[in-house]
Amino acid sequence: MSGFSHPFVRPAALALAAVALAAAMGLAFAGWLEHAPAIFMALVESGLAWCF
Template sequence: MRSDTKKSLSPLILALVTGALALVFLLTFQGWIAHGADIFLSLAQTGLSWCF
């Protein structure tokens, strides 16, 4: 009888991917905090803020 088992991701790879995603989200959030008002004002000037 032959049974194929799925290999799970290595905990190290999972931790690295999670850390990379957390870093991307952190940088995105920091950029939104720093430039959010400017982004919203530029959207408001073009009339796109209601679509956002």
């Protein structure tokens, strides 16, 4: 049966990709909250903090 696929495969794959992207962005945001002072001080030391 060539070309056989269930109608829910594409939406399920898109939903899985959306959940994975949301998880990655959540971890990045949590990392920013955790390390924001150190990131800011690194920018200050390198002279790049003017944009804040």
